[in-house]
Amino acid sequence: MNILRYLIIAIILIIGTHHEGVAQDNTVKERDARPNILLVFVDDLDHEPLGFMGNEIIQTPNIDQLAAEGVAFRNAFAVTATCITSRGTLMTGQYAARTGIYFDQFDGFTEEQAAMSFPAQLRQSGYHTGYVGKWHLGRFREGMFDDDRAYDGQGQFWSEAYPPERGSHLTDRLGNQAVDMIHDAPAGKPFAMTVGFKAPHVQDGFHPVEPYPASPATAVLYERDEIPAPPLSDSAFFESQPDFLQQSLNRVRWDYRLGPPESLNFQRSMRRYYRMVTGVDRQLGKMMQALRETGRLENTIIVFTSDHGMYLGDRGFAGKWLGHDTAIRIPLIVRDPGLREAEVGTNREQMVLMVDLLPTFLDWAGLSPPEEVQGSSFAPIVGGQDPPDWRSEFFYEHHSFADRIPRSEGVRTERYKYLRYLDSEPLYEELYDLKKDPDESNNLADDPEYADLLRQMRDKWEQWQKEVQ
Incomplete structure (x- = not known):
């Protein structure tokens, strides 16, 4: 049904572009006036080591400028x-419970999933669509990108092709x-581009x-x-944990x-992590400059x-996977040149998700x-609206590598967090009052x-289990 839906849309678009006279001109002008979309998608970036978040050590001037010229979401989550x-959630707008995209149980997108991805629909x-950098979702990208510079x-x-003495660092090359x-x-025509940085993810092989x-x-x-x-x-x-x-x-x-934290290894690793973040920041600055040079920034x-x-x-x-806010909270900044002046440089407190x-x-x-999408547009929130029916809770799940990482699910509301470790015997649960205890x-x-x-x-957990299927 989905493939048929997309085929019908494509036929309508083709017919629309062949209308003659004023109707054709109006259609083209309206379509061309749509904004370009540039998604900068970083890997393993904690939400706190950023200048605009109050970190006084790290240097992220371009990310900070982006926040100053746009809006920053303080309650954004994976x-x-x-x-x-x-990444599967990003591309499909669906929970893993529906897509079946788990780390150790995924061979690549189905044709239907690729067709419903946001690049394919745009x-x-x-739209002219493009992808640069870390893809990490298998080889099937047919019909998604006009300009495909992703790597698997x-x-x-x-x-070997770019050793330190002969070539550039991956972050620099992607920029x-x-x-x-x-x-x-x-x-x-408008473009929609995604730039997928590997940094500051650890080096492959976990050196x-x-x-x-x-x-x-x-x-x-x-x-x-x-x-x-x-x-x-x-x-x-x-040692108090199970x-x-x-x-x-x-x-x-x-x-x-x-x-x-007092060890030399901790300090050395964290300084290098910070350097990787600053490296991404510098590439963002280059992209912003390219948008200015091409007259596309605004x-x-x-x-x-x-x-x-x-x-x-x-x-x-060290890592992610579990459901504490440290692992699931993400930075999210949106710079929309159409923002009213009063909204520029402000924060959003609404709970938004991948x-x-x-x-x-x-x-x-x-x-x-499409109807199968489980998320909602936060475009009105970017513009300063406060939708009365916006969510106040969400479901969390992790099911990959059960032999090394405990499978868990849970529910996070605006005040409370419930986590449940599915394979623990006896059952181990966590419950936190986030208002009184933000560190959990x-x-x-x-x-x-x-x-x-x-x-x-x-x-709530039982109900959510059913709803996300």
Whole structure:
């Protein structure tokens, strides 16, 4: 049914472009006036190490400028904190429970999933679509991109073709490709481009000595800076967690990537992580300049976000996957040149999700999402509206690599968080009052005073399990 729907849309568009006279001119002018869309999609970027978020050490002037010229969402979340799964959610606007896109259970998009992706739908409606960088969703991209510069797999910051002494760092190369793609975009039609940075994701192979190999352009930054200890990074808190969490992949990677906050390894790794973030920031600046040079900046909506958050020593972990806000909260900035002056440089508190990006992109293009899409457009919120029926809670799920990462599901409301570890025996649950305990340090699941709330959150979880299918 979906493929037939898209075929009908394509036929209508073709017929519309062959009308003669004034009707044809009006159609073209209306279509061409739609904004360009540039999505900068970063990998493993925690929402806190950014200048505009109050970090006084890291240098992110271009990201900060983007926030100052647009709006920043303070409550944006991934619905699964895994690279592949989150990308599947981005492209389809659906939870993994519906798409079946899990890290260890995914061979590539089906034709139907590719057809309903936001690039395919925008392309059918007349957009020039392009992709640069880390794809991580298999090889099937047929019909999605006019300009396809994606690469498969994780990618290497330094490779045999581009070793440090002979070539550029992957982040720099992707930035250069993005600039070229902006310059190469055809005149007379809007474009929708995605730039997928690998940084600041750890080096493929999880190298124990150099997990975050930064570009030489940023190699001396932060050398004298002392990176502060993250929340709940003391050994006492880690040891208070159940054994299956202490033995998970999050802790295994902590051992060789980070270590205690006072250790030399922690400081070295975090400084290099910061350098990788600054490297991405510099490429954003180059893309902004390319938009200015081509006269497209003031007709381009720029979205900057990440696939999920990161444990950077929080709770004694390194990685993502679990449902604490550290792992699921994402940075989200939207620079819309159509914003009213009073809205520029402001924050948005509404709860927005990865599933919302597809319907938002379609909304900006004057399109409606397919019925299967589970997100909602936040375009009105960008513009300063406060929809009365906007969500106040969402479902979280993680089902990949169950032998190394505990499978979990849960519900996050504006005030409370409930997490449930599906394979734990006896069942292990977490319940937090986020207003009183934003770091999620005090598990209330066994507190008799919160027994009624625990039952309510369990009920929400059961209902959400059905709704996301």
